[in-house]
Amino acid sequence: MSAAITSCGAAPVILTGDRPTGPLHLGHFVGSLRNRVRYQDTCRQYIMIADAQALTDNMDDTRKVNLNVIEMALDYLAVGIDPKKSTIFIQSQVPELAELAFYYLNLVSVARLERNPTVKEEIRQRGFERDIPAGFLTYPASQAADITAFKASLVPVGEDQIPMIEQSNEIVRRFNRITGRDILVEAKALVPEMGRLPGIDGKAKMSKSLRNMIHLHASPDEIRAAVKQIYTDPLHLRIEDPGHLEGNVAFIYLDAFDPDVAGLAELKAQYVRGGLADSIVKARLEACLQEALAPIRTRRQQFEKARGDVLQLLQEGTAQARETAAQTIAEVKAALGLRYF
Amino acid sequence: MSAAITSCGAAPVILTGDRPTGPLHLGHFVGSLRNRVRYQDTCRQYIMIADAQALTDNMDDTRKVNLNVIEMALDYLAVGIDPKKSTIFIQSQVPELAELAFYYLNLVSVARLERNPTVKEEIRQRGFERDIPAGFLTYPASQAADITAFKASLVPVGEDQIPMIEQSNEIVRRFNRITGRDILVEAKALVPEMGRLPGIDGKAKMSKSLRNMIHLHASPDEIRAAVKQIYTDPLHLRIEDPGHLEGNVAFIYLDAFDPDVAGLAELKAQYVRGGLADSIVKARLEACLQEALAPIRTRRQQFEKARGDVLQLLQEGTAQARETAAQTIAEVKAALGLRYF
Numbered sequence: 001m002s003a004a005i006t007s008c009g010a011a012p013v014i015l016t017g018d019r020p021t022g023p024l025h026l027g028h029f030v031g032s033l034r035n036r037v038r039y040q041d042t043c044r045q046y047i048m049i050a051d052a053q054a055l056t057d058n059m060d061d062t063r064k065v066n067l068n069v070i071e072m073a074l075d076y077l078a079v080g081i082d083p084k085k086s087t088i089f090i091q092s093q094v095p096e097l098a099e100l101a102f103y104y105l106n107l108v109s110v111a112r113l114e115r116n117p118t119v120k121e122e123i124r125q126r127g128f129e130r131d132i133p134a135g136f137l138t139y140p141a142s143q144a145a146d147i148t149a150f151k152a153s154l155v156p157v158g159e160d161q162i163p164m165i166e167q168s169n170e171i172v173r174r175f176n177r178i179t180g181r182d183i184l185v186e187a188k189a190l191v192p193e194m195g196r197l198p199g200i201d202g203k204a205k206m207s208k209s210l211r212n213m214i215h216l217h218a219s220p221d222e223i224r225a226a227v228k229q230i231y232t233d234p235l236h237l238r239i240e241d242p243g244h245l246e247g248n249v250a251f252i253y254l255d256a257f258d259p260d261v262a263g264l265a266e267l268k269a270q271y272v273r274g275g276l277a278d279s280i281v282k283a284r285l286e287a288c289l290q291e292a293l294a295p296i297r298t299r300r301q302q303f304e305k306a307r308g309d310v311l312q313l314l315q316e317g318t319a320q321a322r323e324t325a326a327q328t329i330a331e332v333k334a335a336l337g338l339r340y341f
Numbered sequence: 342m343s344a345a346i347t348s349c350g351a352a353p354v355i356l357t358g359d360r361p362t363g364p365l366h367l368g369h370f371v372g373s374l375r376n377r378v379r380y381q382d383t384c385r386q387y388i389m390i391a392d393a394q395a396l397t398d399n400m401d402d403t404r405k406v407n408l409n410v411i412e413m414a415l416d417y418l419a420v421g422i423d424p425k426k427s428t429i430f431i432q433s434q435v436p437e438l439a440e441l442a443f444y445y446l447n448l449v450s451v452a453r454l455e456r457n458p459t460v461k462e463e464i465r466q467r468g469f470e471r472d473i474p475a476g477f478l479t480y481p482a483s484q485a486a487d488i489t490a491f492k493a494s495l496v497p498v499g500e501d502q503i504p505m506i507e508q509s510n511e512i513v514r515r516f517n518r519i520t521g522r523d524i525l526v527e528a529k530a531l532v533p534e535m536g537r538l539p540g541i542d543g544k545a546k547m548s549k550s551l552r553n554m555i556h557l558h559a560s561p562d563e564i565r566a567a568v569k570q571i572y573t574d575p576l577h578l579r580i581e582d583p584g585h586l587e588g589n590v591a592f593i594y595l596d597a598f599d600p601d602v603a604g605l606a607e608l609k610a611q612y613v614r615g616g617l618a619d620s621i622v623k624a625r626l627e628a629c630l631q632e633a634l635a636p637i638r639t640r641r642q643q644f645e646k647a648r649g650d651v652l653q654l655l656q657e658g659t660a661q662a663r664e665t666a667a668q669t670i671a672e673v674k675a676a677l678g679l680r681y682f
Binding site for chain 2: 051052055056059060062063065066069070090092093095096098099101102103105106107108109110111113131132133134135136137138141142178179311314315318329333336337338340341
C-alpha cells in the first residue's frame with residue numbers, strides 16, 4: 001500500500017491536509033509539513049484545511065474551527081509551503097467535496113464502515129460508543145471524496161490511516177466497475193520514513209490535553225523550557241552510567257532535527273557507553289530546535305502582519321481546487337446518469 | 342404532527358416529491374398528485390424529482406432513474422401541476438441539498454438513524470440486513486436537507502413516513518440550538534385524508550412486482566382490463582347474495598373517483614342488501630376511471646410531443662429551487678462559522 005515519493009514519474013497528484021482544531025506542533029512538522037515542502041517541487045500537491053471534517057466532532061465549538069483555519073494557513077506558509085507550487089484550500093468552500101461524499105455513501109455499506117479499523121479506534125478514543133454522530137461513522141466516504149476529487153494518486157498518511165486509503169480505493173473500484181468507466185483514480189498511502197514524534201513526556205503522541213507538545217510557533221523561551229522537561233532515560237541517574245536510546249525523546253528529536261548525522265552517531269555511542277550528561281544532549285537538541293524554528297517563527301510573524309494577503313491566497317487556492325473538484329463531480333454525475341440539461 | 346391544509350395562513354411552503362423509479366399510478370394520483378394540484382393555488386409548493394435519493398438502492402440501474410425523470414415530469418404536467426404555480430426541480434441538480442445533508446450527518450447519531458421506524462421497515466422490505474448502503478441508513482439526513490433547504494413548513498406524507506418528519510425536526514432543533522439562531526424551520530406532516538389506495542388484487546399497496554397497478558397513462562383498454570380483474574367480495578357469489586364493502590377494491594376506488602357521492606351511497610346500500618351484480622359496480626367504476634384518466638392521457642400525449650419544452654421547464658424550476666437552497670446553505674454555513682471570504 002505504501003509508496004516511495006522517489007518513484008514520482010509524471011508529476012503524481014498528492015492530497016494532504018489537516019483538521020484546523022489547534023496550532024500545529026513539531027509532530028506535524030516532522031510527520032508531514034516538512035515533507036510537503038519537499039513534495040511541492042516534484043508533485044502536484046493539494047493541501048486541504050479540513051474545517052468541514054473537523055465539525056464531525058466539534059459541532060459544539062465551531063468557532064474554534066473557524067479561528068484555526070487562518071492559523072493553519074499561517075503555519076503552512078511559515079514552514080515554506082509555497083502557494084505558487086501547492087494549492088492550499090478550505091474544504092467547506094469546495095462544496096463539490098460534500099456532494100461527492102453524498103454519492104459515495106451509496107457505494108459503501110454500514111457494516112464496512114463499522115469494520116474500518118481507523119474509525120473503530122477513533123470512536124474508542126473519543127468515547128462515542130453508541131452515540132457516534134453519523135458524520136463520524138461516514139467520514140471515510142468524505143475522505144474518499146477529498147482524495148478522488150483531485151484524482152490524487154498519493155496520500156501521505158501515518159501507518160494507522162492506511163485503512164482509510166484502502167476504503168477509498170474500494171469506493172473507487174466499485175464506482176468504476178458500476179459505471180464501466182475509469183473515471184476515479186486509486187491512491188497509494190505515502191507513509192513517511194520518520195514515524196510519529198512522541199510528546200516531550202515520552203507519550204506516544206503529542207496532544208493538547210497532555211500538554212506535551214512544542215508548537216511550531218513556540219518562542220525561544222518556550223523551546224528552552226520544553227527541552228528542559230524532555231523525557232530521556234530514567235535509568236541514567238549519574239553521568240557515568242550507561243544511557244539508553246530507546247524511548248529517549250531527546251535522541252528521537254535529535255534524529256529528526258540534527259543535520260550532523262555523523263556527529264549525532266558519535267554522541268549516541270558516547271551516551272550508551274556512559275559518561276555523557278543529559279544536559280549536554282539537551283543543549284545540542286535545544287540548539288537544533290532553535291535553529292529549525294527560528295526562521296519559521298520569523299516568517300510566521302511576517303505573514304501575521306499580512307492576514308489580508310493570506311486570506312487572498314486561500315481564496316485563490318480554494319478557487320483552483322474548486323475548479324478541479326467541479327470537473328470530477330461533473331464526470332461522476334454524468335457516469336451515474338445524473339445529467340439532463 | 343399532522344396538519345390540515347385548510348389552516349393555510351400566510352402561504353405555507355410545501356416540499357413534496359417522488360423517486361423516479363417507475364411510472365406513476367392511481368395510488369400516487371389519489372395519495373398525492375391530486376392534492377398537489379389543489380395545494381398549488383394556496384401554498385408555495387416545491388416538487389422534487391428525487392433522482393439522487395433513488396440511487397441509494399439503484400446504483401446498479403442508474404439508467405432507469407435517468408429515464409424516469411422526464412417521465413415523471415410528464416406525469417406531473419399531465420395531472421395539472423402548473424410549473425407557473427409549483428416549482429418542479431431535479432434533486433441532483435441542486436447540489437446544495439447534498440451539501441446540507443453532509444452537515445446534518447453531524448447532528449444525528451448512528452443509533453438514532455437505526456431506530457428510525459421508516460428506515461427499519463424499508464431496510465426489512467429491501468432485504469438489506471447488515472449490508473445496508475450507508476446512503477440508505479443516512480437518508481433521513483438527506484430528507485431533512487430537502488425539507489429544510491426550502492424552509493418547508495408542510496410535508497405531505499403517508500402515515501408511515503411521519504417518523505422521517507420527526508427526525509428532520511430533531512435535526513432542525515439541534516441545529517438552531519447549537520448555533521443559537523432560528524435559521525431552520527420545523528415542518529408538519531400533512532397526512533392525506535384518503536389513505537393509500539390498494540392494488541387491484543386487494544393487496545395493501547400498488548407495486549410493480551405484484552403487477553397490481555393502474556398506471557396514470559393507462560390506455561382505455563388497459564383500464565377496462567384492469568377493472569375486470571379488480572378484487573371485490575369473494576363471498577359475493579350470486580347477485581342476490583349480500584355483498585361486503587370492506588376490502589372491496591371496486592368500492593374503495595369508487596370512493597376515490599366517483600364524484601356522485603349520493604349515488605354511490607345508494608349503490609353501496611344496494612350491494613350490502615344483495616341484488617347488485619359486481620359487473621354493474623365495475624361498469625360504474627370503469628366509467629369513472631375512464632373519465633378521470635382521459636384528460637390526463639390527452640395532456641400527457643401533448644407534452645410528450647414537446648419534450649424539449651418540458652426539459653426547459655425542469656431547468657427553470659431547478660434554477661429557482663437552487664436559488665432558494667443556496668440561500669439556506671449560505672445561512673447554515675455562516676452559522677457554523679464556515680465563512681471566510
